[in-house]
Amino acid sequence: MVLKATRAIWKREMRKWRRNKTQLFSSLLLPILFLLVIGNAYSGSFSNVPVAVTNLDSGTPAQVFEEALRNSTSLMVVATNISISDAMTMIDDGKIAGFILIPVNFSKSLLPLPWGVVPSVSNKINVTCDNTNMMVSQALEGLTAQVLNQTLHDPRVASWFNDTTHLSFRITGSYVAKIDRYSTGFTFIDFLAPGILLMTVLFTSLFAAGMPIILDREVGYFDMLLTTPTSRSDIVLGFTLAGVTKVIAQATFVLVIAIVLGIHMALSVLSILSIYVLATLLGLGFVGISIAMSVKIELTAVQFVNGLINFPVFFLSGAFYPVESLPMWLRSVVFLNPMTYAVDGLRAVMIKGASILTVIPDVVFVGVFALLTQILGNLALYLALSGRKIQIRHRRQKVVA
Amino acid sequence: MEAIDLVKRFNGLTAVDKINMSVEKGEIFGLLGPNGAGKTTTIKMLITLLKPTSGKALVAGFDVLTQADEVRRRIGYVPQESALDVRLTASENLELFAELYGLPKSDIKPRIKEVLELVELDKRKDDLVAHYSGGMKRRLEISRGLLPTPQVLFLDEPTLGLDPQSRRVVWEFIHKLQKDWDLTIIATTHYLDEAEREMDRVAIIDKGVIMAMGPPDDLKADFGKDVIELTVKANDEGSSGEQLKSKLSDLQLGTDLSVNDRKVRLGVPSGKTALPLIMHKIDSIGLEVESISVRSPSLDDVFIKYTGRGIREEEGSQDSADTRKQRAMMMGRMRRRV
Numbered sequence: 001m002v003l004k005a006t007r008a009i010w011k012r013e014m015r016k017w018r019r020n021k022t023q024l025f026s027s028l029l030l031p032i033l034f035l036l037v038i039g040n041a042y043s044g045s046f047s048n049v050p051v052a053v054t055n056l057d058s059g060t061p062a063q064v065f066e067e068a069l070r071n072s073t074s075l076m077v078v079a080t081n082i083s084i085s086d087a088m089t090m091i092d093d094g095k096i097a098g099f100i101l102i103p104v105n106f107s108k109s110l111l112p113l114p115w116g117v118v119p120s121v122s123n124k125i126n127v128t129c130d131n132t133n134m135m136v137s138q139a140l141e142g143l144t145a146q147v148l149n150q151t152l153h154d155p156r157v158a159s160w161f162n163d164t165t166h167l168s169f170r171i172t173g174s175y176v177a178k179i180d181r182y183s184t185g186f187t188f189i190d191f192l193a194p195g196i197l198l199m200t201v202l203f204t205s206l207f208a209a210g211m212p213i214i215l216d217r218e219v220g221y222f223d224m225l226l227t228t229p230t231s232r233s234d235i236v237l238g239f240t241l242a243g244v245t246k247v248i249a250q251a252t253f254v255l256v257i258a259i260v261l262g263i264h265m266a267l268s269v270l271s272i273l274s275i276y277v278l279a280t281l282l283g284l285g286f287v288g289i290s291i292a293m294s295v296k297i298e299l300t301a302v303q304f305v306n307g308l309i310n311f312p313v314f315f316l317s318g319a320f321y322p323v324e325s326l327p328m329w330l331r332s333v334v335f336l337n338p339m340t341y342a343v344d345g346l347r348a349v350m351i352k353g354a355s356i357l358t359v360i361p362d363v364v365f366v367g368v369f370a371l372l373t374q375i376l377g378n379l380a381l382y383l384a385l386s387g388r389k390i391q392i393r394h395r396r397q398k399v400v401a
Numbered sequence: 402m403e404a405i406d407l408v409k410r411f412n413g414l415t416a417v418d419k420i421n422m423s424v425e426k427g428e429i430f431g432l433l434g435p436n437g438a439g440k441t442t443t444i445k446m447l448i449t450l451l452k453p454t455s456g457k458a459l460v461a462g463f464d465v466l467t468q469a470d471e472v473r474r475r476i477g478y479v480p481q482e483s484a485l486d487v488r489l490t491a492s493e494n495l496e497l498f499a500e501l502y503g504l505p506k507s508d509i510k511p512r513i514k515e516v517l518e519l520v521e522l523d524k525r526k527d528d529l530v531a532h533y534s535g536g537m538k539r540r541l542e543i544s545r546g547l548l549p550t551p552q553v554l555f556l557d558e559p560t561l562g563l564d565p566q567s568r569r570v571v572w573e574f575i576h577k578l579q580k581d582w583d584l585t586i587i588a589t590t591h592y593l594d595e596a597e598r599e600m601d602r603v604a605i606i607d608k609g610v611i612m613a614m615g616p617p618d619d620l621k622a623d624f625g626k627d628v629i630e631l632t633v634k635a636n637d638e639g640s641s642g643e644q645l646k647s648k649l650s651d652l653q654l655g656t657d658l659s660v661n662d663r664k665v666r667l668g669v670p671s672g673k674t675a676l677p678l679i680m681h682k683i684d685s686i687g688l689e690v691e692s693i694s695v696r697s698p699s700l701d702d703v704f705i706k707y708t709g710r711g712i713r714e715e716e717g718s719q720d721s722a723d724t725r726k727q728r729a730m731m732m733g734r735m736r737r738r739v
Contacts, residue, residue, distance in 0.1 A: 008500035016488050220484035224545075227448050228501035229473035235501075386452075 005230040009238025010245070013212055017246060031200045031254045035261060038320070039189030039196075045074075046139050050096045052079040052087050059107025060160035065125075065151040069100065074143045091130050098140040101126040110157075115165050182352070186264060193263045194346035195319025197254045197275070198282060198339060202313060204250045205283040206306045209243030210290030214299050232385055236378055240287055247283030248276065266353025274349045274356050274363070281366040282342045288373030292380040312337075319343045338369035402430075402447065402553055402585060407456035409442050409609075416442040418609040419456065424587060424602075426552075429579055431596045432589040433704065434606035440589035441481060443606070444555050447587070448478045461552045474502070477546030481557040481589075483538050487531035491522055491541050494530060495548060502549040516544040520574060536567030543574060547582075554578065556588040560595060568592075572599050593700040603700070605707050612707035617700055624698045624706060625668030629675060632664045634689040648686055652678060659705055663691070666705070668698060 017024065055066045070077050078096060079087075087099035105123040108116040117123060127144050129137035151157060158169040180186075216222040225235055255275065258265060289309070297305055315321065316330060317339035323331060334340050345362030348354035402424040409417040417439040424430040432440045445451040447460055449469040457464065463471040485494055492513055499509045517523040520540035530538065539559065546554050559575065560568040572595065578584050590596055596603050597617045604614040613620055633645055646660045649667065659666045669675040672695035683690055 004503065005501050008497050012486065012489065012493070012497050015493065016486070019488055220480050220482050221486060223450055224478070224480065224484045224498075225501065226450060227473060227476070227478045228498060228549075229470045229503065230501045 003234070003237075005228075005234040006238040006241065009225075009235055010242045013239065013242030014245065016212075017242075027200075027204065027250065028253055030203070031196050031250075032257055034196050034199065035189060035192065035257065035263075039187075039192045045187070046136070046143065047073055048076040049074060049098070049136060049140060049143065050076050050078045051098045051100055051140070052082055052090055052096050053077050053100045053102070054081050054084070054087065055102040056104045057102050057106045061107045061110055061151060061157050062102045064154050064156050065102060065106075065148060068147045068151050068154075069144075072143070072147050075147070087128065091128065094130075097130050097133065097136045099126075099128040100144060101128070107160075110152075111161070111165060112167070186351075189261070190264045190351055191347075192320065193258050193265070194350050195314075195317070195343050197251055197258070197350075198279065198317075198319060198342050198346060199314050200250045200254050201247050201279045201283045201342075202286055202310060202339065205243060205247050205286035206290050206309060207302075208246045208283075208290065209239045209287040210292075210294035210297075211302060212242070213239055213291065213294040214297065214302060217294070218299055226385070232382065233378065236291065236381055240284075240291065240374070240377075243287040243290070244280060244283055247287070248280060251276070251279040251283075265350055267350075268353075270356045271349040271353065274359050275346060277363055278342050278345050278359070278366060281363065281370045282338060285338055285366065285370035285373045288370065288375075288377035291377030292373070295380045295384040313339045316340075317343050338366050341365040402458075402460050402587065404443075404447070404458040405456055407443065407446060407458055408454045409439075409446060409451060410454045416609050417446070417453075420606075420609075420611055422604055422611065422614060424585060426585050427579065427583050429575070429586045429588065429599065429601045431600035431603040432587070432606055433591070433593065433596050433603050433700070434589075435591060435708070438606045439609040440606055441557055442609075444478075444557050444587070444589060448476055448555055449473055474549060475552045477549060477551035477554040479539075479542045479546045479554070479556045479559060481561060483535075483542065485530045485538055485541060485545075488529065490527050490529055491517065491533075492526040494541065495545055498545050499548050504548070512548060516547045519547065519577075520544040534567075536563055536570060539563060539567070539571055540574065543571070543578075547578070550582075551584065553585045553587065556586065558589055558591070560590065560592065568595070575599070593704060597700045605704060607708040613703065620703045621698045621700065624703050626670050626697075627668070627672030627675070627695055628698045628702050629667045629669060629672055629679065629693070629695050630664065631667075631679070631683075631693040632691040633683065634691050635663060644686065645683065645688060648682055649679065652682060659709075666702065668702065668706075 051069075053066060053069055055062055066080075069075060079090065082090075084099075084101070087096070087101075090096045091099060102125060103123050105117050106125060109119040109123040110116065125144065125148060127141055129140050131137045161167070161169040213222065216225070226232070255272075259267075286309075290306075293302075293305060312333065316326070316334050317323075317337050318334065319339065323334050323340070326334060341362040345359035345366075348358055348362075349356065402422075404420050404422050407417055407420040408415065420439075420443060422430075432443060434440050442451065446453045447458055447465060449465050449472055452466065457466070459465070460472045461475040463475070465472050486497075489497070495513045495516065496509060499512060504512060513526075514523060517526050520543055522537060522541055522544065525533075525537070530541065533541065543554075543556070543559070546556075556575070560571050563571065575586060575588070576599070579586055588600070600617065602614070602616050603620070605612045605620075613623075643660060645665055646658055649665065650658055658668075667675075667679075676693075676695060680690070
């Protein structure tokens with residue numbers, strides 16, 4: 001019955017966890033909010049971006065393009081044929097996010113010589129963006145290009161080309177065709193779901209084991225546990241297992257939410273197994289860190305220190321922003337971050353439905369991380385206990401002595 | 402229980418300095434001293450929470466250093482500050498510790514019932530501890546200390562912060578335990594009246610050193626039969642108390658003489674015979690008496706004799722320290738709820 005004490009500690013933690021309804025409720029609500037708010041906010045698709053359009057060209061392609069701009073659901077044309085200075089004022093006033101100018105010779109630039117003109121900067125479609133708003137301004141360029149692409153494939157443009165030149169229609173210049181690898185229409189929320197699941201694991205595990213120890217330490221309860229004839233490692237194991245249980249429960253909850261929200265997932269027995277293995281190992285790793293911290297850190301400092309860990313671990317993992325958008329010096333952090341591997345592995349099995357073999361390197365990396373932090377946590381606690389430096393409260397008393 | 406040359410240093414600060422004591426089975430033994438005297442540190446070494454810097458201690462016949470688990474199996478400990486999980490019920494708190502003490506599963510329930518009945522909390526065993534009063538929490542903690550059927554029960558300031566009525570109730574329990582269970586009880590306190598009334602033997606600790614040890618009555622007997630306390634009026638030379646002290650010591654009336662501003666305290670074999678001599682002396686040096694009293698000695702007098710100051714003189718700071726502690730504990734609890 002070595003594990004009797006461990007089980008007793010675990011049972012106590014579980015009781016308290018169940019009873020703290022506010023904490024339980026908000027910790028369940030957080031991942032839902034993240035998925036819904038961030039998932040939809042950065043979904044990559046825009047609608048009704050306000051723009052102004054001025055068309056100086058009477059050619060058919062220009063007319064078709066203008067019409068297509070008006071019909072686009074991504075854009076909302078709020079003003080037409082206004083002067084450039086008026087458009088700039090509108091951008092300054094924040095009434096529009098961009099101004100699209102169709103130059104006089106736009107249509108002609110599509111025609112080969114001798115009918116048309118040589119394509120140059122002056123006869124390209126001009127998009128003036130409000131570049132203080134980075135994301136919208138980048139999107140606007142892409143959206144305009146998309147509409148232009150539609151225009152060039154419009155039969156009216158082809159017949160106009162044919163009427164003018166009596167040649168078969170061909171588009172000068174090269175165009176890239178994008179083909180989706182996966183038939184299901186993936187959105188940003190699908191990309192985000194594995195990251196949110198692991199974010200929940202991260203947040204929960206950092207608080208799950210260390211926090212109860214710190215609380216117990218501050219009220220002298222931990223000392224009481226130590227006066228019993230129980231081995232210290234059994235007590236710590238109890239706290240660790242309670243932390244991991246909370247992590248698994250939270251991960252399960254997020255998984256259920258993801259199913260309810262209709263997130264595209266490739267769920268099978270094996271993929272669910274890998275999800276749990278990755279989530280548990282990552283949780284175990286951060287539980288180890290939180291136990292190591294519980295030796296020194298006071299209650300009031302916990303949230304700040306946890307924030308200090310949460311933030312880079314989450315944002316430098318590719319869970320939210322693609323790793324490719326980071327500068328090289330930050331990428332080295334990404335490659336050392338266990339969260340990166342967990343996110344990578346989880347995205348592969350959970351969303352793409354990749355073979356379980358592909359995530360083995362990820363599992364190994366996260367597993368080694370968990371092992372190291374568990375050693376660190378137990379070692380720190382062991383050293384603190386043998387030196388009896390764990391009682392911050394009593395240390396204060398000794399100053400009086 | 403026996404301690405031999407027990408020493409504990411923290412970063413060069415000696416909290417406990419070569420303490421020697423031995424406590425008999427079935428005895429209520431008190432450690433008396435002001436805050437920071439080393440009482441709690443001594444207890445923590447005896448219950449294996451702190452490692453002694455040097456020296457040796459045996460509890461229930463086992464060495465606290467080399468046989469820590471054997472010691473832990475035979476002791477109960479009630480800490481100075483409430484260390485209960487307020488979000489668990491009384492029986493859940495006890496259940497955890499029963500399991501940590503390794504009681505057989507079938508024994509746990511009846512044992513919890515037994516100790517809760519003993520402290521008369523069995524009717525509220527399923528209430529959250531958060532709803533308990535200070536006295537109830539103390540009793541619950543004592544019952545937790547009794548779970549492992551200890552041979553020695555350590556009580557660190559068992560009545561700290563309780564009202565007089567609850568204090569009496571707690572001591573009634575302690576006496577009942579001593580009688581019914583044949584327990585050895587080692588308690589710390591800074592309430593001298595309690596020590597005098599409730600304890601079989603006391604040790605007075607100051608600055609980590611045991612200044613005196615013995616039954617309260619013996620300690621008081623050493624001091625003399627009567628205590629004469631007198632306050633003289635101030636005179637031109639200012640330090641009238643000191644002046645009187647030197648004159649009185651010439652009389653060689655008693656064993657002890659202490660002075661605090663204009664107040665002089667004197668232990669004498671007989672108040673009746675000493676008083677006229679003293680009055681005469683005072684007259685002869687031209688001092689005037691403001692007030693005078695003759696009474697039996699108290700532990701307070703003994704305490705002053707050995708430490709040079711009254712335990713009451715520290716009461717002011719002690720009280721504020723108590724409120725500070727309680728406030729910190731309350732805040733701790735509030736934070737826990739958040």
